[in-house]
Amino acid sequence: MLRYALKRLVLALLVALSVSVATFALLSFATDPARAIAGEDADPLVIEQIRERYGLDRPLPVQYGAWIGGLVRGDLGESYHWKRPVSELIATHAPVTIKLALMSIFVTIVIALPLGIIAALRPNTLIDRAALSTAVAAQAIPSFWLGLIFIILFAVKLRLFPVSGDGTTWHFVLPCIVLGASSVPAVMRLTRTGLLEVLGSDYIRTARSKGFRGLRLLLRHALRNAMLPVVSVLAIQLGHKLGGSVIVESVFAINGLGRLALQSILGGDIPTLQMLVFVFALTFVLLTLLSDLLNGWLDPRLRLG
Amino acid sequence: MTSPSTPAAAAAADHASGEANAFTPMQVMRRRMRSHKGFLIGAGILLVLILIAALAPWIAPYDPLETKLVARLLPPAWEQGGRWEYLLGTDHLGRDYLSRLLYGSRISLAIGFGAASLGCLIGVTLGVCAGYFGGRIDQAVNYILTCQLALPGLLLTMALVFLIGPSLLVVVCVIGGLHWTYYLVVTRSATMQIRRLDYVTAAQAIGSTPLQIILYEVLPNVRNQIIVIFTLEVGIAILAEAALSFLGVGIQPPTPSWGLMIAEGKTAMFYRPWLVVLPGLAIFLLVIATNLMGDGLRDVTAPEGRN
Numbered sequence: 291m292l293r294y295a296l297k298r299l300v301l302a303l304l305v306a307l308s309v310s311v312a313t314f315a316l317l318s319f320a321t322d323p324a325r326a327i328a329g330e331d332a333d334p335l336v337i338e339q340i341r342e343r344y345g346l347d348r349p350l351p352v353q354y355g356a357w358i359g360g361l362v363r364g365d366l367g368e369s370y371h372w373k374r375p376v377s378e379l380i381a382t383h384a385p386v387t388i389k390l391a392l393m394s395i396f397v398t399i400v401i402a403l404p405l406g407i408i409a410a411l412r413p414n415t416l417i418d419r420a421a422l423s424t425a426v427a428a429q430a431i432p433s434f435w436l437g438l439i440f441i442i443l444f445a446v447k448l449r450l451f452p453v454s455g456d457g458t459t460w461h462f463v464l465p466c467i468v469l470g471a472s473s474v475p476a477v478m479r480l481t482r483t484g485l486l487e488v489l490g491s492d493y494i495r496t497a498r499s500k501g502f503r504g505l506r507l508l509l510r511h512a513l514r515n516a517m518l519p520v521v522s523v524l525a526i527q528l529g530h531k532l533g534g535s536v537i538v539e540s541v542f543a544i545n546g547l548g549r550l551a552l553q554s555i556l557g558g559d560i561p562t563l564q565m566l567v568f569v570f571a572l573t574f575v576l577l578t579l580l581s582d583l584l585n586g587w588l589d590p591r592l593r594l595g
Numbered sequence: 596m597t598s599p600s601t602p603a604a605a606a607a608a609d610h611a612s613g614e615a616n617a618f619t620p621m622q623v624m625r626r627r628m629r630s631h632k633g634f635l636i637g638a639g640i641l642l643v644l645i646l647i648a649a650l651a652p653w654i655a656p657y658d659p660l661e662t663k664l665v666a667r668l669l670p671p672a673w674e675q676g677g678r679w680e681y682l683l684g685t686d687h688l689g690r691d692y693l694s695r696l697l698y699g700s701r702i703s704l705a706i707g708f709g710a711a712s713l714g715c716l717i718g719v720t721l722g723v724c725a726g727y728f729g730g731r732i733d734q735a736v737n738y739i740l741t742c743q744l745a746l747p748g749l750l751l752t753m754a755l756v757f758l759i760g761p762s763l764l765v766v767v768c769v770i771g772g773l774h775w776t777y778y779l780v781v782t783r784s785a786t787m788q789i790r791r792l793d794y795v796t797a798a799q800a801i802g803s804t805p806l807q808i809i810l811y812e813v814l815p816n817v818r819n820q821i822i823v824i825f826t827l828e829v830g831i832a833i834l835a836e837a838a839l840s841f842l843g844v845g846i847q848p849p850t851p852s853w854g855l856m857i858a859e860g861k862t863a864m865f866y867r868p869w870l871v872v873l874p875g876l877a878i879f880l881l882v883i884a885t886n887l888m889g890d891g892l893r894d895v896t897a898p899e900g901r902n
Contacts, residue, residue, distance in 0.1 A: 435837075435857060551750050567750060
């Protein structure tokens with residue numbers, strides 16, 4: 291188990307590192323940060339000065355080396371736009387996004403699991419087809435639009451929730467439903483197919499013949515195995531929520547990492563952007579690693595693979 | 596959704612005809628398509644929207660860019676204060692909303708099909724190579740896939756489009772260039788299965804090159820799966836463009852993109868909710884059409900008819 295865990299950890303770090311190289315290359319290809327700092331129609335001389343001052347005149351590999359060297363020492367660089375250390379920016383914006391992501395994944399679980407389980411227990415009935423149709427429809431709804439509709443309906447017309455902001459937990463209800471709902475179709479479908487497969491297996495027939503039925507059969511025998519792929523997909527979805535909160539955060543004016551990312555895109559703030567992409571990728575990699583380890587612990591067969 | 600009996604019955608019928616099957620696979624597929632409600636609805640809506648996009652200049656009542664400051668923020672005709680010459684009202688610059696919605700279908704469809712095609716090219720190439728050659732190539736492709744999955748896709752799409760300079764072509768290239776994992780995963784495993792089959796061995800025996808085998812033996816046999824993914828990816832790309840344009844980093848004004856129209860309507864949405872509701876419904880309609888079609892195609896092309 292330890293060997294397996296270590297192997298996966300090395301791979302995860304390698305992936306995060308490769309991602310940072312790729313992002314560095316892509317962003318350097320996409321834009322000239324010196325021009326972004328100087329402004330639209332700046333003097334070429336000024337741009338040249340800025341390039342020298344920020345070390346942008348060095349070759350790319352050297353710049354990357356400096357970036358990763360700083361990262362290792364705990365220096366995440368300085369934002370061009372806010373003129374503050376990137377680490378400080380991320381630290382102040384992260385808590386809101388983490389709260390948003392965790393609450394959203396909770397919403398996903400609360401909606402998707404029961405729906406998936408009910409659909410699997412009654413396959414091809416009206417309930418099952420209603421659940422599947424809802425999933426198809428939900429996948430086609432743009433989440434920013436759903437957010438605006440929620441604001442019009444629940445915040446303005448019915449006055450149940452605040453329109454925007456992140457002051458209290460009430461502010462998080464609508465955004466969490468919007469962000470959580472986006473993962474419901476995938477998780478629901480997976481729960482349904484996983485459970486259907488397990489319910490048709492030999493060991494469930496054995497358990498049934500031994501007299502297990504109802505909730506006990508479901509909880510003790512079926513769900514445990516059906517949950518394995520769901521755990522992985524939930525980890526992936528949580529990773530997506532941390533990195534994908536940019537839409538919901540800007541619709542509801544929540545001052546988290548997503549909005550920070552959008553502002554750094556609009557302001558051409560490459561150091562912040564580069565670090566945010568890296569942080570999101572690293573979080574994603576670590577979450578998948580965690581779910582792999584969890585699955586390896588739940589299902590010993592996986593450790594051999 | 597489909598009634599569960601239909602594809603199952605079709606599959607049973609295929610089985611019953613057995614060895615002396617009177618129908619070619621193509622005919623069986625066509626028959627299943629005709630009896631698959633989801634597929635028919637999806638294909639129908641998509642066809643209508645494609646026609647609208649193609650005929651926009653002839654069916655739109657106004658120029659979508661023409662501003663009329665005297666007719667700003669009119670509600671749809673059926674609401675109080677609406678005028679029949681502006682069926683769906685006007686936006687904050689007095690542009691006819693119906694005309695903008697009709698023209699908007701062009702942007703969404705162009706980006707949906709363009710990005711899905713580019714993604715298809717990248718994903719299928721990588722997937723077929725990994726599945727066919729295996730070994731080190733497979734490991735390398737798998738590593739690229741793992742890295743790609745770890746990237747925060749939407750954020751990077753937004754950043755690249757905006758920093759390169761938003762235009763239709765850039766949006767298509769960036770969305771397509773970052774959305775190919777689904778193609779890769781499916782073609783890779785399908786190719787792995789196919790390359791062990793007798794007809795591939797036979798082709799190798801008569802001296803076909805790997806390229807010939809991939810083009811003439813492998814690709815025709817993963818074609819159906821690729822088409823299914825393509826259809827679903829069109830929807831995903833359309834949603835991505837809408838989000839980008841909504842956030843101001845995609846299609847730029849005054850081009851009528853549905854996502855951008857929602858962003859522009861946002862400021863007036865509390866007293867003119869239609870400005871936000873209508874383009875959203877348009878996106879929903881288009882994406883649900885492609886999703887229904889994709890799910891339907893998966894049902895009708897799967898050997899057992901469903902799942």
